[in-house]
């Protein structure tokens with residue numbers, strides 16, 4: 001199993017089995033569900049054509065997603081239960097669990113105690129999730145703009161386009177940038193006035209990169 005994890009170069013299992021990343025995945029589902037509901041209701045109560053079109057655009061994004069948010073959330077909840085039970089059943093204490101979690105990320109080593117969990121999440125649980133989704137669409141869904149993979153399409157896209165890693169929006173060539181020296185992500189170098197007009201979460205997250213490294217302000221683009 002560990003050989004397969006290392007040779008497939010896919011972080012999926014590690015991210016699902018590690019409690020920290022699993023919690024983060026689960027935390028994403030609530031706001032996504034709320035966003036869908038907000039847009040759905042917003043269409044009915046929109047006070048202008050512009051507002052209605054905006055909500056319609058948001059609904060289109062949701063309708064194109066290949067994965068059902070509710071089904072994914074249920075999947076994560078069930079995996080959470082399986083992992084907890086596996087550790088409890090094997091009598092793994094807090095220190096041992098911390099060591100196992102560390103090895104998951106540092107060495108890509110799945111602890112022996114989680115072998116039955118892996119079997120179940122890749123068979124019964126995954127089958128159930130895929131029944132509510134379209135596996136072909138999941139596989140082919142274009143996520144190149146997220147810059148998570150090193151395939152040709154992703155590399156080419158990010159050679160010609162900067163995406164703000166915090167706000168997940170494309171930036172023009174004239175945008176003043178901050179770059180992370182560690183993971184090379186970029187964000188717009190917002191002025192204090194621009195920052196004041198941003199939502200609170202942007203203000204809170206602009207201090208460090210998504211990898212928690214400090215930003216370096218880039219030279220302004222040539223006019």
Ligand SMILES: [Zn+2]
Pocket residue numbers: 180181182183184185209210211212213
């Ligand atoms: Zn970074």
